[in-house]
Amino acid sequence: MSILEQTTFLKSIHPFENLTKAQLEKFAEALDIVYLKKDEIIQKQGDEPENIYFILKGLVQEKHEDEVLSIYSNNEFFDPISLIENYSKHTFVTAQETICYVLAKEVFIKTLRENSLLESFFFQSISQKLNANINNEKNKELSNLMVAKVKEANVHRAIVLPYETSIFDAVTTIKKEKVPTLLLKDDENKMYIVTDSDFREKVILNRMDFDDIVGKISNEGLVYVNENDFLFNAQLIMAKHGLKRVVVKNDNDEICGIIDQISLSSFFATHTFSVSNTIAKAETIEELKKASQSFTKIIKSLNAKGVKVDFISKLINQLNRNVMDKLFKMTAxxxxxxxxxxxxxxxxxxxxxxxxxxxxxxxxxxxxCSLSDEEILKFTHEYTEYLVDFGFPRCEGNIMVSNPYWCRRQKDYKDLIYEWITQPSGDNFMNLAIFYDAMAVNENRAMLTELKEYIFKIGSTSKTFYMHFAKIIMDFDVPLGFFDGFVFDSKNKEHNNEIDIKKGGIFIIVQSIRTLSLEYKSMRLNTIKRIKELQEKGELDEEFASELIEAFKFLLTIKLKSNLEKMDSGEVIDNYINPDNLNTMEKDLLKDSFKIVNRLKKKLEHHYKLNYV
Known part of the structure; x- marks a missing residue:
């Protein structure tokens, strides 16, 4: 490449567009080019690195032992942190044939000291780079949060009282309406604002009479924003005027709420502790519903920040269970x-x-329990309807507490489990699989544990049961052809050129691992934890277990990404993805994941002799 092509290449990679013309030319002159074979170690953990690498073509994995931490592809670079710290914390290895530009450490470090923008970027990013791989795509998602509108945040209701209202009545209203702020209107329609801190600092400290006029402690000079204004603009207005809150108006110039700094912080941060705390303190079903409806925002925020999918699912699962438990306590x-x-x-x-x-x-x-079946079913029907209102869709298979089949006494469940195991059928296998994955929401988990132990007791008497239980994976094909091309279902016109990532990958892993775990009488629920336990028991070797975990995480990540995009565009979320919407690196990783799924499927075929069942 010419010097011009090299400088153009460097400028296209953030943050090297901040180099001066002279620095760009110096970088370009110092670049060497290297060709690397697949599985070639570029830099080992513990090395004192000598270069920073810019990838022209190929794929490089950053690993800690056998765990892949990050992946670098075309127009990406690695590893400035190692150069800065003079120590490589991880190993870098090619996942395919790779071509890189190489820049010597001395040139990079010298330029870093001379360019404050470059230095600021790398030293601010070190902690982030060590904890998560924030790629360009996720940065775009994060920047989308910055164009969010005021109305998308937590805007408090605006309660307007007469200026002459007594302090006592005003405080009573704040408590009753559960708002932190009141607006006041005098006889000339002039508006004032009074906050909970005004009551603490002005009324109590000044020993004011509770029958005195609340307008005396209010503040005038309200500042307004439109509900369709950008959130960051509201933040700038607060900073400019030294305010903790502003009043929100709609397009008809009517007051429709109040937004404060806490609401802004909650929106721009994940603020999961605040949500969890809101769930715990909720006194009404409506408050609980409002907390539940904030989960999608949390998911988008975490995903945009590059948080790994298994952490997101763990967090959201806990919040969901908190909501269900609180709703159960409120309504049962x-x-x-x-x-x-x-x-x-x-x-x-x-x-x-x-x-x-x-x-x-x-x-x-x-x-x-002395409650009649009618009393119980009346409650479970109401409980299901509440969850639907909260945004938990109905189960198409009617696997819900409102269905008497899934709401019964403990002894009746034992009869059901016995039937599932001793009378093999597609429905019985499905029901057993679903129930084996059950997790207690409230405190009475000993009842569930007893039923799980009963499953192990009955299942252990029938070796052929596990063979039939595993065989369902044979009904699902991995959508990868002989020459590594994606295979589409030509009969499915609605999802032409799309892949069902659940049937073709996620389900095969889940059911295969679930079957092995059931045979080992494992109480583990999470697929990744089941894989690790099977590795500890010697059923899976360490390398294959690690590959399975990474493949499973990747499939879940691609599914989440696709569904978030569908939500943003108003489409129905489902299990289908279009490979054309993936970049080159994602397509290659998807193919690699499907290859690992195929290996697992073949292992189960051999382990349970599924071709003979």
Whole structure:
């Protein structure tokens, strides 16, 4: 490449567009080019690195032991942190044939000291780079948060009282309406504002009479923003005027709310602790519903910041269970609180459902509970309707507490489990699989544990049961052809040129690992934890277990990314992805993941002799 082509290449990679013309030319003159074979180690953990690498073509993995931490592809670079710290914390190895530009450490470090923008970028980014790989695509998603509108944040209701209202009545209103701020209007329609801190600092400290006029402690000079204004503009206005809150108006110039600094912070940060705290303190079903509806915002924020999908699913799963438990405590008959175990099942039970796709829940009732079946079913029907209102869609298969099949006494569940295992059928295998993944939502988990142990007891008497239980994976084909091309279902006209990533990958991993875990009588629920346990027991070797975990995470990540894009465009979320919407690196990783799924499928075929079942 010519010097011009090299400088153009460097300028296209953030943050090297901040180099001066002279620095760019110096970089270009110092560049060497290297050709690397697949599986070639470029830099080992513990090395004192000598170069920074810019990838022209290929794929490089950053690894810690066998775990892949990050992947670098065309027009990306690595590893400035190692150069700055003079120590490589991880190993860098090619995943395919790779061509790189190489820049000597001395040139990079010298330029870093001379260019404050470059120095600022790398020293501010070190902690982030060590914890997460924030790629360009996720940065774009994060920047989208900056164009969010005021109305998308938590805008408090505007309560307007007469200026002459007593302090006592004003405080009573704040408590009743659960708002931190009141607006006041005098006889000339002039507006004032009074906050909860005004009551603390002006009324109590000055020993004011509670029957005095609240207008005396109010503030005038309100500042307004439009609900369709950008959130960051509201933040700038607050900073400019030294305010903690501004009043929100709609396009008709009517006051429709108040937004404060806490609301802004909650929007731009994940603020999961605040949400969890809101759930715990919720006193009404409406407050609980509002907290539940903030989860999608949290998911988008975490995903945009590059947080790994398994952490997101773990966090959202916990928040979902907190909501369900609180709703159960709010609405269930008193006797059920101590005599029933509410469980979530399927992907929710495994902690792998991120976006709310459907309800999979059940109720286990103590045999001695005195409530009638009619009383219980009346409650479970109401409970399901509340969850639907909260945004948890109905289960198309009717696997919900409102279905009497999934709401029964403990002894009846044992009869059901016995039937599932001893009378093999597609439905019985599906029900057992769903229930095996069950997780207790409330405190009475001992009831669920007893039923799981009963599954192990009955299942252990039938070796052929596991063979039939695993065989369902043979009904699903991995959508990868002989020459590594994607295979599409030509019969599915609605999803032409799309892949069902659940059937073709995620389900095969889940069901295969679930079957092995069931045979080992494991109480683990999460697929990744089950894989690690199977590795500890010697059923999976360390390398294959690591590959399975990475493939599973990647498939979940691609599915989440696709569904978030569909949500933003108003489409229905589903399990289909279009490979054409993936970049080159993602396509290659998807193919690699499918190859790993195929290997797992073949292992199960051999382990359970599925070709003979």
């Amino acid at each position: 008959p008193k006797e059920l609180l101590t005599n029933a175990c509410l469980v979530v099942m399927g992907s929710e039970g495994r902690g792998e459902q991120i976006l709310k796709t459907d309800q999979d829940n059940a109720l286990i009732i103590d045999d001695n």
